[in-house]
Every structure is written in structure tokens, then in C-alpha cells.
Amino acid sequence: MKKGLALYALAAYAFLHVPLLILAVFSFNSSRFAVWQGFSLQWYGAIARDRNLMESSLNSLIIAVAATITATVIGTLAAYGLWKRRTRGFAWLSGSFYLSLVTPEIVTGVSLLALFQWIFRFLHLRLGMHTVILAHVGFSLAYVVVVVLARLRSFDRTLEEAALDLGATEFETFWRVTLPYLAPAIAAAAMLAFTVSIDDYVITSLVAGVDSQTLPMVIYALARRGVNPALNAISTLIVVGLGVLVLLSERLRRA
């Protein structure tokens, strides 16, 4: 069965990565259109010269990292708090996580914009990176909470009780008993949060300020005009860059 599973995994990975392969191949196309005409590096040159693109990518990265760290930390804490003991006081919180998943993005975006505009009348602020990060943490939280809660549901409560009986404080119990158990779920949740943040277009474009153009916004603009090998080049670079990071961390782990 193990071999069957491995074969299946290979097919699944192929399904996930084949579009990327095609994008990579055409990123070296000398023609602008989706018909192969010859090998060329011109698109990589074009995006290297594009200042707007570089700035947007940096913004996206900053926003995603900030939002992921914040959402993962407070989301994990919230999941733990909700799991520890059901209090009616926080039932609305579970409901709000669920609601944030079902709300169409445009609705979230428009209503957040309206909220910010109303607040800004009193606070003399503008839309900017801070509003985007706040919005991103808002919609990533649900993903973190759902994943961590799922893992908590299969956690043995008696382990905590034993620790408490042995004299540990509540916080120590959490820190030394439960948290290590949650580690895989926290990693998975962080990956999910990063994913939803780095690729968000609708909400970001609505609450972004003048200084907070992100990569999805640039990509969307380019893509709306039709096939553009510069987009292929961008996504190939991202995949190769992150892929190298992933490989490196695997090597380091083995060493």
C-alpha cells in the first residue's frame, strides 16, 4: 500500500505543478503570445527593470509576513482559549470566524472600506499598509483557528489535568504540554494564512492606500490585458525562489 500511496502522491504533485511548468516554459518565449517562437530572456529583463513591480512585491511580502505572524499567534491563542472551556460568552466569536469564511470577498472589502472611512473622519488617518495588514489579519484568523482547533479536538485533556495536578500553572501547562503537540497544526495554519494573504486581490485593492500597491494588484492589471509572458516570468521566479528555500531547509534539516 505504501508504494501505491507514493505513486498517487506523485500524480497529485504533477497535477499541482504542471501548470507551473507550462508557465515556466513560456516565460522563455520570445513571442508575446502563447505560440512558441524561440528562446528569450527578455521578459525577465523587463520585470527586473520594473520599479513598480519590485515595490509591489516587497509590499506584498511585508504585509503577508506581518499578517501571518499576527494571525497565527493570536489565532492559536484564541483556538486554545475556545477549546479550554466552552463559555457562552464567546460563542459569538466562533460564529464570526465562520461568517468571515462565507462572506464574499467583495462584501468584506467594501464594508471594511466604509468602516475605515468612517473611523478616519475622527482619527485623521489615510488608507495605507496598516489598513491592509489589519484587513489581512482579519480574514486569515478564521483559517488559523479552524486548523488549530481541529488538532486540539484530538488532544487528550487528561494530559493537561495531569500537569496541573503536578503543580504547573495554567500558562506553563499550555506552553510545555499543549503547544508542542500543536506544532504541526500551527505550521500548517501559518502556511495557509501566508497563502491567503499573499494572493489576495479583491480586499486589498479596496483598502489599499496610495503607498500599498501589492503584487496581486499588479498581476491583475497585467493579466486583464491578456497573455503576458512577464507574468509567467514573475510566477516562475517566485516558484524557483521559494522552491530553493524549501530545498535548502530540507538539506539543513538532514545535516
Place this chain on the structure above:
Amino acid sequence: MNRRSFLMGTAAAAAACTRGPRLNIFNWSDYVAPDTISSFEREFGIRVRYGTYESIPEMLAKAMTGNSGWDVIFPSAEYIQPMRNMGLLAPLRHDWLPNLNALDDQFQHPPWDPDLAWSVPYMHGTTGIIFQQNLGWTPRAWSDLWDSRLTGKLTMLDDPPEVFAACLKTLGHSLNSADPGELKAAEQRAIAQKPLVRAYLNAEVRDQLVAGDVGVAQAWAVTAAQAMAAAPGRLAFAFPEEGFPRYADNVAVLRESSRIEAAHHFISYLLRPRVAAAIVETTRTATCNGAAHSLLPEALRNDPVLFPSREILARGEWFAPQSANSQRLRDRLWTEIKT
């Protein structure tokens, strides 16, 4: 760290961020040449933030907040009056725009802004029918797009004013009609056409035309020109006989802006014939700048799709602003068409 040093540190940081004059420009994507902005920055010493949008509602949502941070925007002609009525635009100072006469004479006193008090025309265009030469027959009118031979090979624009325009023209009405009876009849035409339509696509249709997936498309002349340049000899463009829409994108300044003078410098810069000509050579769109037009290379200058003759243009009709009630009805009908 006490509060005082924190506040002073923040103030210092804020001051450092705002070194030098700035200008925030919000434009349609793909509407300037690669070096337009950087040359402007170098010459005037103004640092530009350049953002893009893909649709008017997107731009309006930001502009209507009154606090968006953008200075210069590019609204379409039919939105100049409404935006003026909403108090969103700043009046233009012609003493800061010496080269307004570079504009083509048909744009010196355009119907939507006869004194150019609020906007300066930038690029204009038309909508028509683009088709594959190997189709076997030549579509000449909007009504040809209801021909059942085109089932599965036809695309229409995903744009309510455009679809209504095509339908209204086949019924012989003005494309700016506000008459409920005419609009409802147009809606029925659109619904009748849906089974033939492969998809509702905007500029993305260009690649499908080049690849041969799509046989006939309602398309903007700009998109058509790009597709024809990519697939020479295979595609042709027709200006429908019943009449067709004309649109124009204009430069305007938001009233909320605190950099009115810098904004005028930019508008004046865009009006320079050399600058405008360079933009057209990259974007392959039709400029409103007459002086720039004469500087273009011959193939581009005489492109029949981008710069059709006056006789053809006379058949076109400008998009005009709709009244609130008419807009409401059109939007409600569009939802019904799309649902």
C-alpha cells in the same frame, strides 16, 4: 523610552518620508510608455506614485471616499459631468496648461466638457466587430452577431454600456437611450443572443482571436488593432453599419488633491507632442493629441482601425452620462441578462 522621545522620533520619521514633492497618479493600466513617468520625474524633480485600475467603478469607489490620496485620475468622458456634480473634480487652470492647442480640433470643445474646464482628452476609441478572415462571410453590422452560424464562436464584451449599445443599435435606437421600453427591448435581444455567445470577454479576447479559438468578437478598436498586429492577414475589423460607440478617456485632477500645481505640470507634460507620440507607439491606442498624431510613423498614423476616417467616425455616437433613473434601470437589466 518616554512619550516625548517617541513622538519626536515619529515626527522625524514622518518628515524623512515626505522628502521632496510627490504626485500620485491613478490611471488605466497599459496607458503610458515605459519611460514616460521616469522622464517626468527627472525633469520636474517630482517623485511619482503610479497606480492602475481596471474599471471605472474601481476608480470611483476610491475617488468617492474623498480621501483616497490620489491626485490625477483618468475618467471616461461620460463620467466627467457626474463626477463634477459629485464635487470630485478640481477646476483646471488653463494658464498652467500652455499647450492645450496640441489637441486635435475635434477634442478642443468636446461635448462632455466644451470649455475643457475639468478635463483634458487623452485617448479615444471605438467599438466594433473583429472577425477571422476564414469565417467565410463578412459581418458588417451588429445584427450579424445574432446569426446562428456563429454559435459557440462569438464573444461579446463584458461591459453593460457596450452590450446595450450593440442591442439598441440593432433596434435603431440611440445607444444612450433612457427610454424604458427601448431598454427592455434591448435586454430581450441580449438574452436572445446568450445561447450563441461563447463567453463575455474584454481585452482577454485578444489572445483567443490570435490563437483562432474565437471567430467573431465585439471588441474595442484598440484590442482589435493589437490582435491584428499579432496575427497579420488573418483578422479583419468592421465598423458596424448601424452605428457604434465612441469613448474617450480624459485626464482630470481630484478636488481632494493638495498638489494641484504638480498635477497641472503632469497634464501639460502629457500634452507635449513628442511625449504623447511615444506613448502611442508603445500602447497602440488612439491619442486625442493632433500634434502627436502627425509625429507618428506612417503605418501607425494611417492605421484604419485606430484612426478611422471622418466619414466613418460620423457614424459613431459618444457615450453620454445617464440619469440616475436610467442608470438604475440599465443596471437592473444587466443583472437580469447575466443571471
Place this chain on the structure above:
Amino acid sequence: MKLRTAFVLPSAILMAVTMLAPLAIIVVYSFLSRGAYGGVQLPWTLENFTRVWDPVYGFIILRSLWVAAVATALCLILGFPLALFIARSGPRKNFYLSLVILPFWTSFLIRTYAWMFILRDTGIVNSALQSVGFIRQPLPLLYNYGAVILGLVYGFLPFMVLPLYATLERLDPSLIEAAADLGARPWDTLVRVVLPLCAPGIRAGAILTFVPCLGTYLTSDLLGGSKTVLIGNVVQNQFTASRDWPFGAALSLALMAIAIGLLLAVRRRGEELL
């Protein structure tokens, strides 16, 4: 203050600001009238809700529920073996996990365009099938519900795989060995031992896949060519081209109510919401 209250408080504040306050705004919007160019204005009206009752929208909502359910089921079937593989891959599991999520750090839009390129009439699949002689005319692989579901599965697979992995990772291999020792066949072991143990993961994955699928619009816009109309498309339309924010607000409230209703319906007695 109790520990659990302190833990929950930051999230509570954040959700109140980014979710509940905007929700209140949306509720207010749904009772207003549309502004001429977007936005809202007085007078107050119930017209938006009466419009929602139109059977056209009910039909679209049912269609969206169906599409989301199929996509979720496919994600579960396709994602479960993959999650199992990763959970059992020992020390390399983080590496394999990263490989799953790596494609999703590039733009979803670009990858969807890649699928359009593959599925087109002149695309790779059709060209390959035609050159081998399987078919003579190109298959209409694009601009229909099949393409949309494919796009949804492709886009949401990690949202199923990651939560599944989070619970499967805990699975004690000795339990599986014990079942085998007791004579159970692999299929029985799967259904009676593994599945019940990772039920929370399945539930989490289903929520993270089904619920966002309900509100999706980009996939049906691109892969469906704006011809496949799901409720997400209608709502999106109201806030953009149709400029009827109050009606869009009313529609999304209806959608949220249905989603909450579904969750309450499948919940067992005494179980928490999430």
C-alpha cells in the same frame, strides 16, 4: 483575568473590528437604496429583500451549493491520500507539505490562466488528443461547469490537505498495525479506524473548502467565461458593474444565513459551532 479569557481577547477585539462592525454596516446597507454611481443613500427600504425572494436567485444559490459540494467532495477524495502520504513520510513531512503549498504562493490568477491555456480549443489537451486521433473536433473543455469545478478543486486542494494532514499526523501507526494484526483488510482499517480518528480534520477541511467555494467568483468568471453564474458572481456584479450595493448586501446576508443554517443542521447535539 482567567487565562483563557486573556488568550481569546486579542482575537475577539480583532474580529469585532474587522468582521462584526463591517457586518453591521452591511446590514445597514441592505435597508438603504442605491446611489446613482455606487454607494448608498436614503430612503430606507425593504425592496432589496423582496428582490432576493425571486426564484431566479434561489436557483442560483442551489446551483452554487451544488458546485461547492461537488468541488469539496472531490477535494476530499483527491486530497485524503495525499495528506496520508505526507503524514506518514516521517522526517520529510515538512518538505512534502511545502511542495503542496508552493504553487499556491504564486498568483491564483496566473495559474487559472495557465489552465485556460491548457483547456482551450487550441490548447495542449485538445491538440494532443487530436494528433493521436482520439477526437476529430476539439472538445469544449472550457467555459462550462466542468472547467469551473476543475478550477475550484485546483484552487482549494491545499485548504483540504493541510487540515487533514494536521490531524492525520497524530495518527498512531501502531493502531493501524493492531487492526491489521486483528485481521482487518486495508479498506476496513481505513473506514473504521483511520477515518473516525481524523474526523475533526475532515470537518475542518470541508469547512475551509466548501464555505469559500460558495462565495467564489473569479474561477467562474474566468473558466466559465462569465456564462456560468454562481451566487458569488451575482454579488460581485452588484458591487461593480451593476452598482447596486444594497441589493448586493441583501444577497450576501441571505448567503450567510444559508451557510450558518447548513452548519447548524449538520452539527451534532452539544457540539460547538466550529
